[in-house]
Amino acid sequence: MSRLEIRKAREDDLPKIEKLLEEASLPTLAVAEHLNNYRVAKNGDTVIGAIGLEVYDGTALLRSTVVSPNEQGKGIGTLLYDTIVKYAKGLGIRRLLLLTNTAEEYFRRRGFKVIDQQSITGPVTNSVEFTGACPSHAVCMELSL
Ligand SMILES: CC(C)(COP(=O)(O)OP(=O)(O)OC[C@H]1O[C@@H](n2cnc3c(N)ncnc32)[C@H](O)[C@@H]1OP(=O)(O)O)[C@@H](O)C(=O)NCCC(=O)NCCS
Numbered sequence: 001m002s003r004l005e006i007r008k009a010r011e012d013d014l015p016k017i018e019k020l021l022e023e024a025s026l027p028t029l030a031v032a033e034h035l036n037n038y039r040v041a042k043n044g045d046t047v048i049g050a051i052g053l054e055v056y057d058g059t060a061l062l063r064s065t066v067v068s069p070n071e072q073g074k075g076i077g078t079l080l081y082d083t084i085v086k087y088a089k090g091l092g093i094r095r096l097l098l099l100t101n102t103a104e105e106y107f108r109r110r111g112f113k114v115i116d117q118q119s120i121t122g123p124v125t126n127s128v129e130f131t132g133a134c135p136s137h138a139v140c141m142e143l144s145l
Pocket of ligand 1: 027066068075076098101
């Protein structure tokens with residue numbers, strides 16, 4: 001892992017991000033629209049991880065947290081997460097939300113708390129993750145920044 005780099009996603013990273021998401025059974029819908037708020041982990045020329053935000057005023061939806069299966073468990077997910085949280089704080093985001101079927105414990109360890117999805121109001125509810133890209137039984141979690 002000598003050439004690991006975390007950087008802002010570029011247009012030409014999109015197909016690889018979508019492939020990683022598909023392989024992890026995570027939604028790809030509307031990633032392109034929010035690519036400006038994505039970060040990627042790269043090992044040389046290869047995209048090995050991603051994470052993104054959908055920004056809605058002071059709230060952002062954290063989505064697309066993914067690391068290539070053969071690169072997991074090396075701290076790359078944590079690096080991506082720390083990078084995006086720092087970025088969110090810089091944007092003035094006060095609250096992160098996420099929906100997950102697979103990583104409740106992962107985010108609980110990072111301070112997120114489970115909340116009732118029905119309690120969420122405002123523009124973030126227009127996100128594709130809320131309008132159907134995530135299964136209705138997905139767990140909704142919140143973190144105040
Ligand atoms: C979640 C994910 C991004 C973590 O990336 P990673 O690079 O493996 O994470 P790190 O190496 O920084 O952290 C690994 C730690 O997280 C734990 N972990 C990894 N995935 C987890 C999960 N789904 N639930 C709970 N804990 C998890 C590991 O057991 C490990 O714990 P340890 O430090 O106590 O040994 C990666 O496992 C992944 O891509 N999963 C599939 C996609 C997914 O479910 N994404 C979440 C969408 S909401």
